[in-house]
Amino acid sequence: MNRSLVNELVTLFYPHACVVCGAELLNNEEGVCLKCLYQLPRTHNYLERENGAEQLMAARIPFERIATYCIYSKEGMLGPLIHHLKYHGRWEIGLLLGRLFGRDMLGSDFLNPIDWIVPVPLHPRREKERGYNQAEMIARGLSEATSLPVSTGNLVRVIFNPTQTKRTKTQRWENVKGIFEVVDGALYEGKHLLLVDDVITTGSTIEACGLALQACKEVTISVATLGQVL
Numbered sequence: 001m002n003r004s005l006v007n008e009l010v011t012l013f014y015p016h017a018c019v020v021c022g023a024e025l026l027n028n029e030e031g032v033c034l035k036c037l038y039q040l041p042r043t044h045n046y047l048e049r050e051n052g053a054e055q056l057m058a059a060r061i062p063f064e065r066i067a068t069y070c071i072y073s074k075e076g077m078l079g080p081l082i083h084h085l086k087y088h089g090r091w092e093i094g095l096l097l098g099r100l101f102g103r104d105m106l107g108s109d110f111l112n113p114i115d116w117i118v119p120v121p122l123h124p125r126r127e128k129e130r131g132y133n134q135a136e137m138i139a140r141g142l143s144e145a146t147s148l149p150v151s152t153g154n155l156v157r158v159i160f161n162p163t164q165t166k167r168t169k170t171q172r173w174e175n176v177k178g179i180f181e182v183v184d185g186a187l188y189e190g191k192h193l194l195l196v197d198d199v200i201t202t203g204s205t206i207e208a209c210g211l212a213l214q215a216c217k218e219v220t221i222s223v224a225t226l227g228q229v230l
């Protein structure tokens with residue numbers, strides 16, 4: 001058995017074990033141990049104009065800024081964290097990483113102009129299955145650290161779409177077009193929104209949200225995610 005499978009089993013049977021390294025957690029640790037948290041491969045790219053994430057989305061939607069907290073790879077440290085956050089009911093990992101990300105960016109030019117934090121919504125059916133929206137957990141963590149308000153229920157996912165893993169880039173784009181809508185455009189009029197998701201993969205989900213949000217008058221949109229798949 002490889003190491004990640006062993007860790008997976010350990011965390012299934014011992015919820016008080018670190019989801020990254022399997023070490024037993026101390027009372028003040030949630031989901032992941034402090035030693036692993038210190039080793040997270042943070043990008044600090046909220047300080048960097050035209051960073052990799054901004055380049056990926058350039059010429060698609062005019063996002064103001066994009067920040068990705070950590071480098072993401074399945075074998076890396078963020079992989080197991082995202083996996084547990086999304087598929088093993090470990091919503092507290094979203095809160096924790098959101099809080100840490102928020103603390104890092106506190107007082108920065110990236111965060112200062114933001115009016116609302118807007119998590120990428122799940123379709124209500126998916127959210128019911130999972131019990132929570134992982135992007136909202138990250139958004140709530142960011143909000144705890146920054147005191148910026150979270151807006152949910154105004155950007156909504158109107159079309160349920162199945163998993164995208166086996167589609168080509170063009171198919172993915174066709175697949176996400178028009179799946180999000182804004183309920184009350186006036187709420188976001190003239191506001192700077194921080195769109196929050198777990199990971200940027202092709203960017204098509206973020207792009208589809210951006211398209212829906214752009215319908216609001218004089219809106220500015222920035223993006224923050226925990227990771228970017230390179």
Ligand SMILES: [Zn+2]
Pocket residue numbers: 018019020021022023032033034035036037
């Ligand atoms: Zn650990």
